[in-house]
Amino acid sequence: MKRGFLTTSKAQKQLEKEPVSWQYAQTKTIMSGPLSHGVVQEAGAPKDYRSLERAYHEIDGNTMNYAPDAYIYTTVPPISMRDTLADVPGGWTECFVSGHVKRMIHSTPGFPRLPLRPTGGKGYRIINAGDKGLGMFATRLIRTGDVIADERPMLVGPIVNPVNTAKLSGEIIEKYSTEQLKQIALHEAGQAVKLAFDRLPPEYKRAFMELYNSHKEDGSNEFIGRIRTNGFAINGRLRDENTNGRRGRYTATCNEISRINHSCSPNATFSWHDDTFSVRIHAVRDIPAGTEITIQYCDLLESVAERANDLAPYGITSCNCTPFCSDPAMIKISDERRARFQIPVVLMPPSVKPKADEPKDAWVQPALTRLLELEEEGLQSLDEYRRTLHQLLNIYTYLQDVEKVLMYAQKLRGTLKALGRSKDLDKGYLSVEGIKSSTFWNMADMAKMMPMSAMMMTFA
Numbered sequence: 095m096k097r098g099f100l101t102t103s104k105a106q107k108q109l110e111k112e113p114v115s116w117q118y119a120q121t122k123t124i125m126s127g128p129l130s131h132g133v134v135q136e137a138g139a140p141k142d143y144r145s146l147e148r149a150y151h152e153i154d155g156n157t158m159n160y161a162p163d164a165y166i167y168t169t170v171p172p173i174s175m176r177d178t179l180a181d182v183p184g185g186w187t188e189c190f191v192s193g194h195v196k197r198m199i200h201s202t203p204g205f206p207r208l209p210l211r212p213t214g215g216k217g218y219r220i221i222n223a224g225d226k227g228l229g230m231f232a233t234r235l236i237r238t239g240d241v242i243a244d245e246r247p248m249l250v251g252p253i254v255n256p257v258n259t260a261k262l263s264g265e266i267i268e269k270y271s272t273e274q275l276k277q278i279a280l281h282e283a284g285q286a287v288k289l290a291f292d293r294l295p296p297e298y299k300r301a302f303m304e305l306y307n308s309h310k311e312d313g314s315n316e317f318i319g320r321i322r323t324n325g326f327a328i329n330g331r332l333r334d335e336n337t338n339g340r341r342g343r344y345t346a347t348c349n350e351i352s353r354i355n356h357s358c359s360p361n362a363t364f365s366w367h368d369d370t371f372s373v374r375i376h377a378v379r380d381i382p383a384g385t386e387i388t389i390q391y392c393d394l395l396e397s398v399a400e401r402a403n404d405l406a407p408y409g410i411t412s413c414n415c416t417p418f419c420s421d422p423a424m425i426k427i428s429d430e431r432r433a434r435f436q437i438p439v440v441l442m443p444p445s446v447k448p449k450a451d452e453p454k455d456a457w458v459q460p461a462l463t464r465l466l467e468l469e470e471e472g473l474q475s476l477d478e479y480r481r482t483l484h485q486l487l488n489i490y491t492y493l494q495d496v497e498k499v500l501m502y503a504q505k506l507r508g509t510l511k512a513l514g515r516s517k518d519l520d521k522g523y524l525s526v527e528g529i530k531s532s533t534f535w536n537m538a539d540m541a542k543m544m545p546m547s548a549m550m551m552t553f554a
Contacts, residue, residue, distance in 0.1 A: 130312045131407040137313035139281035160193025162335045171206040184208045188293045190251040194335040204369040213240035229355045236381040239511030244374045247346035248298045277313045284315030301349045308409030324352035328366045357388035357415040359472025365514030376512040378474040397429045441553045480509050491534035
């Protein structure tokens, strides 16, 4: 709890004593379909709909004894009422989460660690990005795998929001159309988010309201609209109990990181980290000074037409981020490639020696082509890029080509960092001695003595 809820003298005295949070009971689901976007006729809750009355209860901010299906307004990590952003390294987040999720947050090993410092210090600034509004731009060369930013969000709340837990009788549900129920959902979500917004410090309130809102005509209020436009999905273990799909997951809205714009060939990726309670941005390839830092807002393996449909809710009506999105001939090539990228390349070494004029790695060409096409498309953020690098690392270890093993090992190491993988590359691949003692090198020695054993090898 930060400011704005309690006004009685008794409540004010309580606020002076300890951090507090609030809760109300989670109740019946309205609907589960996607919420509307764009221009919606008769946007807003029906005129005869009466907004829900919510009962809030004062609770010690450090208390974990919540019902798992109760939603809690709370500050993460806990702070004193007198704290300002200058007093709390890394800042804090105003959260609207279930009791189950709050317990998961506080039980995370190492929580609350401080967010990481950018590799080499801050290397970006937020400036004008043309018709995209503001954007994040590199102020110096940022290398593959570098941490660009690591930020605790201003707000965290449900993706399938508390609107879907509105307490409506069956009679009321029957009374309204599906779209009207969605409008009620947006109305109730907006009211719930407004209460979380009211808890923000003044600096965060200003920053939040300066974020772009692409949901001005679909029934979203100015708060839920900005969250729908700028929120990052929190992947991993932080989700409501006994839920699946989008339901039960959460979204994080940041001060600076939410300024990062979309590209269908992004040069950065984002990941969520429970221990620091932060969104982390890594470079997936080298980013020269002056270049805009971009991430993906949609599935990059979809066709241009499918991506355009996914980007519409963000107010992106015509994506021209690369020639692969704007040039008809390039679009055709890109769509065909991205469809192929969904099927991994699987290779087996030949059972006979190559001809005298044939390179010994001729059979590796499909994987080399896959890597080249991924790089031409600017898709180093995909797991398929990581998989292909790993495949080539193993193949060239088997072919006992130390120079290429070292090259792919360095590329893979940077990619693993960029994708937020907690496990680093086996350091054995970073030295000649380690490479020559690896499993695939030894298997190659075995194949020389027993050529038929090569037929059992598969590189996926």
